[in-house]
Amino acid sequence: MWPSRNRTETVTCLACGTERPRDEAREYDKHGDRWDREDKTFEHLCKTCHRDLCHHPRNGLEALLIDLEAGERGQDAFLANYLDAVEERYGPLEEG
Template structure:
């Protein structure tokens, strides 16, 4: 309810902007998308401003897809080409949707 005493005053680094913030002023980030399942996990953190800027839509399969296409390893142009191809293969052609 009040949080762990060992985390009071501890600082963490925001993975988005690199700022050091007090743990109580940060939000946990779980790349698996399920921060409630805590067993055996270590969490990264986001400052509140960066957390607000995130898209909070479900991201099922996203991490697996990014690993498969070597995100963060290949050049940006190759990444975009691989991403578009992978999404098209999994979900069909990319189309603009009418709002």
């Protein structure tokens, strides 16, 4: 049987944790390729959190986070390792 068109799917914003109807959210693809949908599941952001995102390219960011074992250690240790890795890969950081 086909699902009802009146049924509203609810999704959870990965940034703030609020539940929203699917039509009030934006798809987020951590690989940056939301158009290739084969064998993918998407996370979602509410429209407010989506607007607050930096929409600049993030080539290599996911791989860097995996290399640094993001989420596996405390925030202070992670940020120190992250800053060191970014400077090593891209040069000294400058404030804008």
